[in-house]
Amino acid sequence: MKVKISEIGEVIGGGTPSTKKAEYYKKRGISWITPKDLSGYTKMYISHGARDISESGFKNSSTRILPKDTVLISSRAPIGYCAIAANDLTTNQGFKSIIPNKNKVLPKYLYYLMLSNKDNLEQIASGSTFKEVSGNAMKNFVVEIPNLEKQREVVNIIDPISKKIELNNQINDNLLELANVIFTKQINKDTTKLRVVLVKSF
8 A cells, every 4th residue: 555654654853952062962861863873874773873962952952852663764965874763862854754653554664664765765855955855755755555464574574684684794893893903913013023123123
């Protein structure tokens, strides 16, 4: 069945507290996600970004609290990054997130659906300076939604594959970190040897 996004969830934008006020940001406060946080991010769920905002930062911006299971979709710079909120969080204005109506669509199914529609989202973007998917464009974006039973079947098939991809990415990250550690130790070791040779030569 073809439906508009507005028929299966609520589309919410975000906001950014003034960066000129340090008190609007803190190390651990209200989770605040930007598209940059999703750059290279391969996991399905996200809980925190690079920095959080404070209560005063939240109150002095247009961002809103998004509940757990909200599907976050970057709407500009770039378009189409997706993740699911692992907890209550906020985003900057670079998102048009969807709070799914769980009586109509499963959060995971919506996540996979929007990932597969990245190219289509880019086609409905507009703007002269840079392309952006507007709130109205997202609300009127048409997608194919089967019944909940079929959605569960699809999610159950894709989930194991997705989890294996996440595991492989984590293994690769760990191996890269190990390689960096070994490289650094080897460089330091060789540097120490060189210093010993230089001292002895004098």
